[in-house]
Amino acid sequence: MYKATIGIEVHAQIKTKTKMFCGCKVEFLGKSNTNICPVCMGEPGTLPRVNKRAVELAVRTAIALHARINMRSIFARKNYFYPDLPKGYQITQSIPLAEGGYVEIDTGNGKKKIAITRLHIEEDAGKLFHTAEGHSFVDFNRSGVPLMEIVSEPVIKNEKEAVAYLKRLRQIVRYVGSSDADMEKGQFRCEPNISVSKDENRGTKTEVKNLNSLKAVERAIKYEISRQIKTIDRGEIIIQQTMLWDKKRQMAIPMRKKEGVNEYRYFKEPDLIPLILNDGDIEKQRKSIPELPGEKFDRLIKQYGIKKEEAEILVEFPYIASFFEKSVESGCSPKYAIGWITTDILGELNKAGKKFSDIKTGPSHLAALNKLIDNKTINMNIAKNVLRSIIFTGEDGNDYVKANNLAQVTDENAIENAVKELIEENAKEVERYKNGEEKLFGFFVGQVMKKMRGKANPGVVNKVLKDILNRR
Ligand SMILES: [Zn+2]
Known part of the structure; x- marks a missing residue:
């Protein structure tokens, strides 16, 4: 019997007016490449400065997740080349803002705590657009937009638990005001990693990207669990890789082999000092949690x-x-x-x-x-x-x-008239009712209500109907 093990990485866009390390506006659907500056374009000689509001909102989220906040966290560079990343690296954190914590879900079979590994702050990359003619465009408006990456422990057992976890997590960031978490706008991106195994050891995992609704998350996890089981049953091995969810075909397509951590050559961001928090900062955020x-x-x-x-x-x-x-x-x-x-x-x-x-x-x-x-x-x-x-x-x-003259009619005379009319029009049914077909009573009630355009008092209709039928 196979068991599935699922962990989920979530990137939630922090709800700030400006970007993480510069003053550029954060705007959904702004005109391409208008909200950019030398800092978020990574031009030589520019210096990042930390967005205080983004840190406050991330701290607030960490408290709501019952996480342990690191009073000293470190920004680091994650190096890779991609056309949507002009700097050649992304600023993330090597010592995260917070670690531990949990989200409690209702499984329908009792409560379960989904453990959180860490929450760290990082910046988003730009966005690529590909046209049908084979041209590609890049919009850097999203470069440097603040994100919280929230990573769960691999303790999720199936797609239902995954959806319950994501739903609750999305509610939490909305309640504390740290993110609008609109999945269609890419403000709450979920990447589940999935493995199956017959024993206690975790099997080889794959990661699924491009999930822009909870329905897609649910389907993709179900699909991937079943694909992995079939693969192993055929005697083949699972390749550790990133898959892309194809909504049209309702299947996950292999995208690339997963990079190992050392391929990113993480190192401490030399242009930023450690992020130091004090008890007062944290207390202030704790008080603002509803x-x-x-x-x-x-x-x-x-x-x-x-x-x-x-x-x-x-x-x-x-x-x-x-x-x-x-x-x-x-x-x-x-x-x-x-x-x-x-x-x-x-x-x-x-x-x-x-x-x-x-x-x-x-x-x-x-x-x-x-x-x-x-x-x-x-x-x-x-x-x-x-x-x-x-x-x-x-x-x-x-x-x-x-x-609209909708007041209910409680006048017994008016209702009696309708009942009498009904009895005349439905002599056969009344006969059947008198011979024991009691379920016809409901039909009579419905007919009287219809005659009175739904306005008769149902209690009075019942009473009058019973009285008259019994007298016959
Ligand atoms: Zn900028």
């Missing part, structure tokens, strides 16, 4: 009695969890709030291709709808329709109900 997603997840379940899957949707973005909690504070029941947010609001946003910040209804709107249900003005189905109609207008639910 409730983290793992803690929020546990608390929401305990405090509101909601399901794990529901809590997982709420914690994905802090503003969704906050919307939920404010709705409950305003007087909406947790049960209604969770349903309206996770299905109706997020569903409508998805359909309209809009963002959460586009919605105009606030927590008080949900509380008001809840009240309309409680005082029997409308039923749940109507409430859902009202909510969907006012999401992008912010109209008052009460006003909407009045303007």
Whole structure:
């Protein structure tokens, strides 16, 4: 029986206005080669200077990962040649900013701590573009953009754990404000290394690159585990190499043999002194850390009695969890709030291709709808329709109900008339019902609701229907 072992390297773009070692602007989709200067182009005689904000945000992230922060870390040069790297080396760290720590995930079968090896700061390279005609272009706007590289221990067992880890890690960097972590913008790049083995020793690993969604990570890991097992079963050996995920063909393609560490000829960056932190710097960052997603997840379940899957949707973005909690504070029941947010609001946003910040209804709107249900003005189905109609207008639910004449009918006479009509039109079904086919009751309720355009109070409909049918 084969066992898979997975470790993951993540490059998260640190959310700063300027680059890691110069004052150039960090901008997604800026005009090519406009945000560059002699420092990030690596021209001779230029000197890098450290972006203080980037260090602060990396420290904050390390604290949130429960990592041990090195009070003294060292910048180093990683030497290699590539057209997107004009300097011929990348500045990274040989003594990382932080080591150890963990991310706790929920495996669906209990909690598991995914251990972190280290977190270090480094700079990004430029970007190459290849045209169909065979021309290549390079944009250096990304050269020198600050990154945190976060490396996990190889303790991940399968693609599900990998996705749970990456999801939680992405939430953490967003919560502490150190990265926007938008995978499509390349702000959160994941490179899993994967091996399989039948015994305790780790097999030869391969690394997969070019994964720009969690779905891609999941598929690539599954693919690579199965490919390695098949390869070994055929009697062949696994080659240590870097693979590229081909989204179109849904397969990993060998890219290059993996370089050994000594091929990079790391050495201490001579133009930068050691990065020295003091307790005050760290304490300041510790104070700015909000409730983290793992803690929020546990608390929401305990405090509101909601399901794990529901809590997982709420914690994905802090503003969704906050919307939920404010709705409950305003007087909406947790049960209604969770349903309206996770299905109706997020569903409508998805359909309209809009963002959460586009919605105009606030927590008080949900509380008001809840009240309309409680005082029997409308039923749940109507409430859902009202909510969907006012999401992008912010109209008052009460006003909407009045303007569209949606108030529930509780008047027994009106409902009785509809029931009598129904019985006349469905004599055969009534006969069958009287002969014991009780499941027809649901059909009758549905027909009465239809006659009353969904506005009848379901409780009254049930009662009147039963009374009249029993009298016959
Ligand atoms: Zn620059």
